[in-house]
Amino acid sequence: MYPLKVEQPYPRNQWWVAAYGNEVGRSLLMREMLGERVLLYRTEAGDAVALGAVCPHRAFPLELGRLVGDSVQCGYHGFTFGADGTCQRVPSQSGVPQKSALRRYPVIETGGLVWVWTGNAEAADQRMLPDLGAIGLGCADWAVEQHAPVTIAARYTLLIENLLDLSHVTFIHATTIPGGEQVASIPVKVEESEAAITVVRRGENLPANSLIRSQFPDQEGPVHQHFDAQYLSPALIRTRGAMSDALTGRTLGTQNYIHLITPVSPTLVRYFVNTARDFATDNPALGAMQIAMGARIQPEDIAAIEAIETVLQSGATLPTEISARVDNGALKVRRRLEAQIRKELCPS
Amino acid sequence: MYPLKVEQPYPRNQWWVAAYGNEVGRSLLMREMLGERVLLYRTEAGDAVALGAVCPHRAFPLELGRLVGDSVQCGYHGFTFGADGTCQRVPSQSGVPQKSALRRYPVIETGGLVWVWTGNAEAADQRMLPDLGAIGLGCADWAVEQHAPVTIAARYTLLIENLLDLSHVTFIHATTIPGGEQVASIPVKVEESEAAITVVRRGENLPANSLIRSQFPDQEGPVHQHFDAQYLSPALIRTRGAMSDALTGRTLGTQNYIHLITPVSPTLVRYFVNTARDFATDNPALGAMQIAMGARIQPEDIAAIEAIETVLQSGATLPTEISARVDNGALKVRRRLEAQIRKELCPS
C-alpha cells in the first residue's frame, strides 16, 4: 500500500502505543489498532490489560459489557473472561466451552504510555521497545508534556514521511514555528544505525528567535540549532531541537518532540505527541507554551496529510513519484519498514 | 454470510411481511426487500398489489410516479403499467414494446399484514405461510397491538439469533422486563417439528412480579411462566409468556410477541412487532402497556444487534465462534435456514 511496496500495510510484530497510561482505568476502553479491536482496562491491582474486544460467543463488542473484579462480563449473554483472557463462566451451565479464551495482547507500561504488542504473543520482544529514557520519557531530569491524542484520516506512513522531511516546516508552518522559514535551506545529512535512521540538519549561527529567547532568556547572541528527525521504530519518531551558544559552544539544552504513531486501520492513524526538555524543567510555563504551540502546529500537519490521503483515495491517476536528495532519509525509512513487514510475511 | 455458511444471505422462495395493511393505500409506496425494490399500493377495489418498482424504460423509480386508476404512470416519460404489471400505454405511439411488463409479486394479506413472495411467482406456496390464527393474528378472541416498524442496521440473522436466545434478557433488559433477571438461569429444552423449532424455558413457582400483577390483578400467589421462543419461518418468530397459577395449575393466559422479520438488504432488516394476548382482551390498558414496554425494550435489542453488525463490518479478525448448550436451538435454526437457502441454490 502506497507508499510501501508490500502487501501488508503495517508490521504486526511491533510495540505500538495503545493509550496514555491515564486513559486506561477501571472501565472498559476499546481501541482499534491495526484493524483489530483491543479491549483495555486495569486490574484491581492496577495492571494494564489488553484483550481481544470481540466476544467469541456471538461477536458482541465487549467494551459494552462490564468489569466484575478483574474479569470482563459480556453485555449480551453474560459470558465472563479473566484478565488472562480465559473464559471463566457461561450462564445457565457449569463449565465453559473449549477454546473459548479471548486473545491476550502483551502489554508494557512505561514512560506514561501503554504499549501493546500486536503480533504473536510468543514473539513479543521487549528489546524492540526503543530506549525511552534516552529521549526523556520516564526520567526525573526531563520535563514532559503529554499532548491530547488525535485521530487522523490518513495512512500512518504519511505521518512518518511528514516527520522525516522537515523541509515542510518552511511551507506548512512558516507562521507558527519561529525560525521555520529557514529549515528547508539547511543542508541535510543522514545517519544510519541498527537502532535508528536520523535526518540531521545543523543550523549554525542562527539569530536567537522568539522561541529560543523564551526557552533561554539569557541567550542574546546567535545559536547553533540542530534539527534532527530520528526514526526509532514505525511507532516512534523523535524530532529534536538541540541548542548551543554559537560563540562559546556551550550547550543550552534539548527540546524533544516525541511522536507516537499507531495505525488504527489502513487509512487511519492515532497520533500521540509528547514534548520533553532537559532544561528549565522547573518552569511549567515552557510546558504550557509547548502545548499551545502544538495546538497551532498540529492542525497544519493534519490538514496536509489528510489532503494527500484524499488524493490517494480519489482514484485519480497519480503521477510517477519523484524524490529529491533531501528525501534520502525518508526513503531509507521506507526500505527499513518494508523489510520489517517482509520479514513477517516470509519469516524464513 | 455470517453466521450462515451459504453464499446467498436469504431464501427468496419465502413469504415476507412487506408492510402492515394500513401502510398500503392509494398512493405509491416503495419498500426494499431482499435487495429488490418493490412497489406497493391498493387497487380501487382495495386489493394490495406488489410490482417491481423500477421502470423498464429508463430505470426511473416508479414510486415517484402516480396512480391513475389501478395503473401506475411513470413520472419521467409516462409509461403506464396495470396492476398485473403489463405495460398499457407508451406516450406518443400506439402499442407498447414487447416484454415490457413489470415483475408482479404474489401477495397475501392476512392478519393485518401484507405478505409478499420474493421468489419465483410460480413457486409461491400459500402453505409456507405460518398459521397466524394459532398465534392470535386475525382472531376475534385475541387482542392484538401492532408496534411501529423499525429498520435496523444489521443483517436479519442477528435479529433471529437475538430472539432465539432469551438468556440475553437477563443482561440487556434487566431493568426493562420485570422478572428478566431470572431468565438466563432457567434451564432450556429444544422442541423440533416440521413447522417449528422451539426453545422452551419452564419458569416454575415464580413470584408474581409487577408485570404479572398488571396482567392478572387477582393473582397473588406464585406462577408458572413458560418462556418459549418459536421459530416458524425466517420471517416469523413467536416468543411467548404462558402463565398459570403455580398452586392450582389453572391457566391464566398467554401473551404472544410476534416478531416479523424482513431483510431489506444483506445488512439491513425491517422489523415489525405484534403483541397478542388471549386474556383481558377487552382491557385496552394492557395493550397500551405492551406498546410502552416495547418502546423501552426494543431500542436495547437494536443497540445490541447494531453493535454486533458494526463489529462484523469493521474488518477486525473475529475470534473463532464458541457456543454454549443454551445455543442448541439457535444452532438448529441456523442449520434449517441454511438448508432452505441451499435447496434454492441447488433445487435438485
Add this chain to the structure above:
Amino acid sequence: MYPLKVEQPYPRNQWWVAAYGNEVGRSLLMREMLGERVLLYRTEAGDAVALGAVCPHRAFPLELGRLVGDSVQCGYHGFTFGADGTCQRVPSQSGVPQKSALRRYPVIETGGLVWVWTGNAEAADQRMLPDLGAIGLGCADWAVEQHAPVTIAARYTLLIENLLDLSHVTFIHATTIPGGEQVASIPVKVEESEAAITVVRRGENLPANSLIRSQFPDQEGPVHQHFDAQYLSPALIRTRGAMSDALTGRTLGTQNYIHLITPVSPTLVRYFVNTARDFATDNPALGAMQIAMGARIQPEDIAAIEAIETVLQSGATLPTEISARVDNGALKVRRRLEAQIRKELCPS
C-alpha cells in the same frame, strides 16, 4: 457502464468544459474531470492553464499551494512548476529530478468557456470542438446567459439521455415550462449527420403561450415551434425552440439552450447551461427570465436523474430495458458514443 456497453465510461480524446472563463483567474482552482484532478489558473498574460493537480513529489494537492508568477509552488515542500508543467525548482538543492514535469492539458478558451482536452495531448484536435458560433456562443448578434454550474450525483449519460428525450417535459416540467404538456404528443423525427444527431419535434399551429408572448410581445396568433435536441458531442447538447408565425411563416426567432456536460467521475457530472437567443438581444429582461426559469426547471431534471442513479447504485436487479420509437435518437447517440469510446480502446 450502464447504459453504455463499453468498459470505459467516457471518451478521453475529447474536449470538455472545465469551467466558465470567469471562474479561472489568478488563484489555483482544482476541478475533477473524468476522475482526474486538473489544476486551472491564468498566467499573468491571462492565458488559461490546465495542469495535473497532484505533486509528483509526495502527492500533495497542488491547489493548496500558491501561484508565484506563472508558476505553481507546492504547499508542502515547495517544489515549483512552470505553466508548461516543467519542474523549475526543488528547495535545498540545485537542479531538479528527471521526469518531474506535471501533466499539461491542452486548453482552448472560446465562447466564454475553458475547454480541456483530457486525452493524449498529441491527439488534441481542435476540429473536434463543435462550432460554437453557429449556436450563438461568442457572437455579437446573440444574447447569452451563463447559468450557475451544478454538480449532479449521477453518471453523465443520464443527463445526455434526459436531454435527448424531451417527452419528459410533459411529465417532469408540466408546471414549469409553458406549453410543456404538449411536447410528448408531438411526433418525432431523427436527423443524423457526421456532426450531429438531432431529435426533431415540429410543433405546428400552437397557441401563443405565456412564454412565447413574453419573448414576442407582438405575437397574438398561433405559432410553429420546433423543439430540437441536438447531440453535438458528449460534452455539448443544444436544445432549441425555433419559433415562426403560423399564419405568415415569418421567422420570430430562436431560443437555444446549450447544455455543457462534463463527467467528474463515473457517477458524478458537472453541468453548465447557457441560454442564447437571436431576437430581442437588447432586452435583458428576457435573459433574467431564462435564468429564473432555469432555476425552477433544472432541479426537476436533477431530481429525476439522481433518482435513477440511486436505483442503479442500489444493487437491485434491473428489469430488462425496453425502448419506444421515441427513443430512436437517444439510442443512436448511445451507439455513437460507444463507438467513440471503443475507438479509443482499440485504436487500430
